[in-house]
Amino acid sequence: MKFNRILLVVVSLALMLFALAGCGKDAAQDSQKKLNVVATTTMLTDLVKEIGGDHVSVQGLMGPGVDPHLYQASAGDVTTMSKADVVVYNGIHLEGKMGSIFDNLTKQNKATIRVSDAIDPATLLDFDEEDGVKTKDPSYLVRCS
Numbered sequence: 001m002k003f004n005r006i007l008l009v010v011v012s013l014a015l016m017l018f019a020l021a022g023c024g025k026d027a028a029q030d031s032q033k034k035l036n037v038v039a040t041t042t043m044l045t046d047l048v049k050e051i052g053g054d055h056v057s058v059q060g061l062m063g064p065g066v067d068p069h070l071y072q073a074s075a076g077d078v079t080t081m082s083k084a085d086v087v088v089y090n091g092i093h094l095e096g097k098m099g100s101i102f103d104n105l106t107k108q109n110k111a112t113i114r115v116s117d118a119i120d121p122a123t124l125l126d127f128d129e130e131d132g133v134k135t136k137d138p139s140y141l142v143r144c145s
Helices: 002-021 027-032 042-055 075-083 096-107
Strands: 035-039 056-060 086-089 111-114 126-128 134-136
Touching: 035 042, 035 075, 042 056, 042 086, 075 096, 086 096, 096 111
Parallel strands: 035 056, 035 086, 086 111
Antiparallel strands: 126 134
């Protein structure tokens, strides 16, 4: 079941990247232009590079060893994401301090991929945040085997 969801995410990401790479004005120009993708974490950066291959140019926001829960995007990061063709992020509060940025990108019709959309919500645990709002457990990766 978990493998099927992961496979669904990978296939969906690949299809979206190739579909967006195919959008353009000139076939000769398209063959030379790579899809500009920004990924939040190193794991997602590696995933997009593997899936997109020579068709994508990938920039990761967070370097190795950075805690995505605590990461605060700089103005330069926001500009980088705004200029990208696609922004790939985990979701489920992993990039906890960047939620409003992703909301704004979505409102601007920026192509975004929230990888956690493929996770069955029934597998996540509820917990209370500091402000008393119920949300889902972001530590689902710990339970993967």
